[in-house]
Amino acid sequence: MTLNSKIPEGPLEKKWSNHKFNMKLVNPANRRKYKIIVVGTGLAGASAAASLGELGYNVHSFCYHESPRRAHSIAAQGGINAPKNYSNDGDSIYRLFYDTIKGGDYRAREANVHRLAEVSGNIIDQCVAQGVPFARDYAGYLDNRSFGGAQVARTFYARGQTGQQLLLGAYSALNRQIDAGTVKFYDRHEMLDLVVVDGKARGIVTRNLINGKIESYTADVVVLATGGYANVFYLSTNAKASNATAIWRAHKRGALFGNPCYTQIHPTCIPVSGDHQSKLTLMSESLRNDGRVWVPKKKGDDRQANQIPENERDYYLERLYPSFGNLVPRDVASRRAKDMCDHGFGVGASKMAVYLDFADAIKRLGREAIFEKYGNLLDMYKQITGEDPYQVPMRIYPAVHYTMGGLWVDYNLMSSIPGLFVLGEANFSDHGANRLGASALMQGLGDGYFIAPYTISDYLASNKFSPVDANGGEFKAAENSVTASVNKLLSINGSKTVDEFHREYGKVMWDYVGMGRNKAGLQKALKLLPEIRSRFWKDVKITGNALDINTELEKAQRVADFMELGELIAIDALHREESCGGHFREEHQTEEGEAKRNDKKFSYVAAWEYTGKTGNPKLNKEKLEFESVHPSQRSYK
Amino acid sequence: MKLTLKVWRQKDRNDEGRFVEYIANEVSPDMSFLEMLDVVNTDLVKKGETPIVFDHDCREGICGSCGMMINGRAHGPGKGIATCQLHMRSFSDGDQIVIEPWRSTAFPVLKDLMVDRTSFDRIMRAGGYTSAKTGGIPDGNSILVPKPVADEAFDAAACIGCGACVAACPNSSAMLFVSAKVSQLALLPQGKAERVERVTRMIAQMDEEKFGSCSNTYACEAECPKQISVTHIARLNREFVAAQF
Numbered sequence: 072m073t074l075n076s077k078i079p080e081g082p083l084e085k086k087w088s089n090h091k092f093n094m095k096l097v098n099p100a101n102r103r104k105y106k107i108i109v110v111g112t113g114l115a116g117a118s119a120a121a122s123l124g125e126l127g128y129n130v131h132s133f134c135y136h137e138s139p140r141r142a143h144s145i146a147a148q149g150g151i152n153a154p155k156n157y158s159n160d161g162d163s164i165y166r167l168f169y170d171t172i173k174g175g176d177y178r179a180r181e182a183n184v185h186r187l188a189e190v191s192g193n194i195i196d197q198c199v200a201q202g203v204p205f206a207r208d209y210a211g212y213l214d215n216r217s218f219g220g221a222q223v224a225r226t227f228y229a230r231g232q233t234g235q236q237l238l239l240g241a242y243s244a245l246n247r248q249i250d251a252g253t254v255k256f257y258d259r260h261e262m263l264d265l266v267v268v269d270g271k272a273r274g275i276v277t278r279n280l281i282n283g284k285i286e287s288y289t290a291d292v293v294v295l296a297t298g299g300y301a302n303v304f305y306l307s308t309n310a311k312a313s314n315a316t317a318i319w320r321a322h323k324r325g326a327l328f329g330n331p332c333y334t335q336i337h338p339t340c341i342p343v344s345g346d347h348q349s350k351l352t353l354m355s356e357s358l359r360n361d362g363r364v365w366v367p368k369k370k371g372d373d374r375q376a377n378q379i380p381e382n383e384r385d386y387y388l389e390r391l392y393p394s395f396g397n398l399v400p401r402d403v404a405s406r407r408a409k410d411m412c413d414h415g416f417g418v419g420a421s422k423m424a425v426y427l428d429f430a431d432a433i434k435r436l437g438r439e440a441i442f443e444k445y446g447n448l449l450d451m452y453k454q455i456t457g458e459d460p461y462q463v464p465m466r467i468y469p470a471v472h473y474t475m476g477g478l479w480v481d482y483n484l485m486s487s488i489p490g491l492f493v494l495g496e497a498n499f500s501d502h503g504a505n506r507l508g509a510s511a512l513m514q515g516l517g518d519g520y521f522i523a524p525y526t527i528s529d530y531l532a533s534n535k536f537s538p539v540d541a542n543g544g545e546f547k548a549a550e551n552s553v554t555a556s557v558n559k560l561l562s563i564n565g566s567k568t569v570d571e572f573h574r575e576y577g578k579v580m581w582d583y584v585g586m587g588r589n590k591a592g593l594q595k596a597l598k599l600l601p602e603i604r605s606r607f608w609k610d611v612k613i614t615g616n617a618l619d620i621n622t623e624l625e626k627a628q629r630v631a632d633f634m635e636l637g638e639l640i641a642i643d644a645l646h647r648e649e650s651c652g653g654h655f656r657e658e659h660q661t662e663e664g665e666a667k668r669n670d671k672k673f674s675y676v677a678a679w680e681y682t683g684k685t686g687n688p689k690l691n692k693e694k695l696e697f698e699s700v701h702p703s704q705r706s707y708k
Numbered sequence: 709m710k711l712t713l714k715v716w717r718q719k720d721r722n723d724e725g726r727f728v729e730y731i732a733n734e735v736s737p738d739m740s741f742l743e744m745l746d747v748v749n750t751d752l753v754k755k756g757e758t759p760i761v762f763d764h765d766c767r768e769g770i771c772g773s774c775g776m777m778i779n780g781r782a783h784g785p786g787k788g789i790a791t792c793q794l795h796m797r798s799f800s801d802g803d804q805i806v807i808e809p810w811r812s813t814a815f816p817v818l819k820d821l822m823v824d825r826t827s828f829d830r831i832m833r834a835g836g837y838t839s840a841k842t843g844g845i846p847d848g849n850s851i852l853v854p855k856p857v858a859d860e861a862f863d864a865a866a867c868i869g870c871g872a873c874v875a876a877c878p879n880s881s882a883m884l885f886v887s888a889k890v891s892q893l894a895l896l897p898q899g900k901a902e903r904v905e906r907v908t909r910m911i912a913q914m915d916e917e918k919f920g921s922c923s924n925t926y927a928c929e930a931e932c933p934k935q936i937s938v939t940h941i942a943r944l945n946r947e948f949v950a951a952q953f
Binding site: 235 | 720736738739740742743744746747750752753754756757758759761763764765766767768769770771772773786788789793795797818819822824825826828829832833834835836837838839840841842843845846847848849851852853854855856857858859861862865866868869892893896898899
């Protein structure tokens with residue numbers, strides 16, 4: 072397959088404005104004749120559905136939750152970037168572009184990232200107009216804070232609940248369109264297949280989660296904004312229901328999967344407390360603004376943190392990276408924490424944690440100021456661990472948090488299946504091999520409010536659509552295959568629960584395809600993973616029936632897909648014989664233990680094609696061209 | 709710890725429902741309440757029974773999905789937390805725990821502990837927004853919102869839409885939920901233009917959904933996981949009265 076990224080001609084800073092002018096438009100009177108399905112109601116899905124509805128298209132919005140407001144974007148804590156330069160510290164669109172490209176370890180497309188930086192300022196204005204209560208100063212101006220991977224303060228925030236407030240803004244915009252009748256909303260409907268007719272995406276098959284009915288919906292365009300796949304590791308910071316089913320089934324229908332091995336491990340999460348652990352909780356990266364990361368200088372030091380004197384503590388991030396200190400990017404901070412624990416310097420009962428200490432900040436700024444900035448995060452920590460972070464340092468450890476990989480899309484955010492658009496975390500597009508903090512919210516909303524509405528109009532205006540019938544052959548065939556897989560799962564009646572299989576699979580993923588990867592480990596994973604998958608299909612036990620609320624059945628569908636995707640992640644990680652960003656191959660590191668890229672061989676996007684057999688994908692390459700920045704060894708010293 | 713659970717089981721919307729007793733062995737104090745239910749469910753599935761159904765997702769107290777009455781209290785013991793943030797260290801060995809779904813006409817039970825809260829969405833669709841179109845918006849700093857006002861608006865906006873206020877209220881009133889949105893947008897300059905229509909429509913929808921009236925018991929504030937203050941109900945009342953003239 073030849074990949075055409077459709078990056079517009081012209082200088083970097085003119086590409087998007089030229090492209091906007093060159094794209095075709097749909098006459099306002101004709102828009103309601105086009106039907107658009109949007110799957111997912113997080114930041115990307117809700118903002119896209121609202122904006123497309125407002126333009127006058129006939130929009131149908133689907134989610135598996137009871138309400139659009141439950142989408143996992145709600146859990147984002149820290150903030151959203153925009154180069155407004157309100158802090159007068161030298162920020163600009165180009166600087167945000169540069170930081171993002173560099174933060175992504177030069178594995179993203181320049182044109183996409185620059186466009187993202189261009190639209191990010193509009194996002195802030197849009198959210199303010201919706202009534203998002205961003206942090207303000209006493210004079211009423213918007214406040215900013217700094218975040219990892221940047222030396223300017225460009226992050227807008229709403230206490231530690233920025234994702235919640237932005238999602239509620241997008242939710243309100245979506246509600247306004249549902250109220251106006253331009254968007255029809257389907258709650259508790261899970262997409263289980265994509266329907267392709269004559270080479271174009273023309274609809275979806277869903278399962279109604281209340282009565283189990285398998286239903287088909289037709290459209291002229293299908294938009295997937297269904298989030299990332301970090302739950303392939305079982306333990307992650309993602310919500311329990313977050314899954315890859317929509318994108319994975321689209322992949323099996325022909326959409327290429329870009330850079331699946333680029334997974335982000337977040338450095339500041341609450342450590343695992345036992346085997347019952349069902350998920351991990353993130354503590355916002357913003358804590359690293361004022362918290363200092365340290366471990367004891369002595370291996371296996373069992374003293375309480377408060378009994379370890381200052382000169383026996385190793386503030387290793389400040390020591391190793393004097394200019395960025397505790398604010399190095401996530402991949403660097405995570406690897407260093409793992410390193411410290413692997414070498415025996417870990418703290419807490421499990422010894423798999425490092426300290427994040429607020430004592431200095433409390434001394435300098437006062438308890439009140441720390442409460443103001445991080446109150447809800449520190450309360451959350453106390454609630455989970457039973458320890459008071461105002462008194463003792465927090466214990467943190469890295470956890471899987473975000474997936475930079477996703478369905479391959481061109482500059483227009485269209486996948487390799489015409490008419491299938493992919494937005495937000497579900498696509499692979501803007502973060503390269505590592506995402507900087509406060510960039511996910513920016514990308515989700517940028518895609519949904521300001522990019523997809525233009526590019527989808529262009530697609531609709533440039534193509535002819537013959538009518539499709541929900542009772543037609545392709546739809547019935549997809550419905551039958553979904554029904555068959557539901558019935559198959561229910562008929563196995565084995566001995567282990569879905570969660571038990573998921574946990575086992577996730578452990579292999581974490582051990583061999585997690586933070587540090589090497590050839591032998593990945594090869595071992597590629598033996599173990601298919602073996603677990605084949606046992607799953609013989610021995611999983613699901614009770615209840617198909618035509619009812621059946622949460623075990625829902626989980627089983629998702630886990631079955633994770634068990635295919637996990638293999639692709641391992642294959643991608645094995646083929647990429649270099650380290651970059653979140654993909655760390657132990658064989659490829661600098662003398663100081665940093666990620667060592669191989670630009671000559673691997674400066675491309677790996678876009679994997681499904682061949683009809685799991686574990687046997689075909690590699691397609693999109694070469695990355697750098698015209699504006701020159702890839703160099705990232706340095707945060 | 710060993711605990712006895714009395715859990716409400718109801719097959720569907722039309723089933724009468726009943727309490728069923730389960731024993732939870734080997735409960736660790738570090739488990740969250742939902743992790744304790746996960747363990748019970750694993751046992752049920754292995755025995756060939758259907759697991760206890762409950763809504764949940766983020767498990768960090770922000771998505772608003774989870775919610776159950778635990779020993780008669782919305783989200784159980786503890787202040788300012790959702791069910792998913794409750795940990796078993798709040799209980800003692802040998803305790804009996806009674807677990808029920810939210811009880812309200814406006815929240816029909818779908819199955820076991822899962823209820824239908826789409827009435828909340830219908831209220832939000834009745835004007836719970838500013839009519840800001842995508843694009844063409846002036847710079848964010850062109851609207852000044854002094855910190856105390858932004859903070860108060862935030863306090864209201866922190867609502868997670870879980871429904872604990874309704875479940876805790878003897879009248880099943882949704883006034884705290886509705887007031888949180890009305891108050892947030894009434895405080896901010898961006899929301900002022902549409903305040904009359906907003907409060908009128910949202911209250912009308914609230915009544916249509918058969919939520920009860922507010923009689924100032926403050927049970928909602930006491931159980932709200934985000935500790936939203938009843939002063940927002942006072943502002944809602946003022947907005948509503950002002951909208952009549």
